[in-house]
Amino acid sequence: MLRDDHKSVERMFKAVEKGDLSVVPEICEALTVHATIEELVFYPAVRAEGGDAKEDIGEAVEEHHLVKILIEELGQLPSEDEAYKSKATVLMELVRHHVKEEEDELFPKVRSELGRNRLLELGDEMMKLQANLVGQPA
Ligand SMILES: [Fe+2]
8 A cells, every 4th residue: 555655656756757846736745645644553553563674664754754844845835936846856856765765675574574464454544544634624
C-alpha cells in the first residue's frame, strides 16, 4: 500500500519535470496524507515491534519534517514565484531519497521483523486512516 502511494507520487513528479507545476498542490496533499499515515501507524509499530528497523525511523521522521516545511512554504507561494519551482524540485529530490531508503532498507527489514500477517494488519489500519483523512476538508 505504501509502495502504491510512492508510485502515484512519482507519476506526478514526472509531470512536474515536464514543466507542469499545476500538479504540485496535489503532490503536497498526497504527501501530507502519506506522511501522517506513516507517522501514526507504521512508524510507531516499527518502533515498538521492530529490531534493526527501529534505527531507520529517526532519520525517516526527520525527512518527513523537512518535507512538511517545504509543503508549507509551497502552499504560501504563488506558482509564478521564481522560488516555487526550486522548492518543488528540492521536495522531489528529498522524497525520492526518502522513498528509496524506505523501499530498499526499511521495508525489507520490517517485513522480516514484523512478519507478513502483521504487515497486512497494518496495511488495513493505514487504508482506513487514509480513507478518513482524504474525506476531510483541508
Ligand atoms: Fe515516509
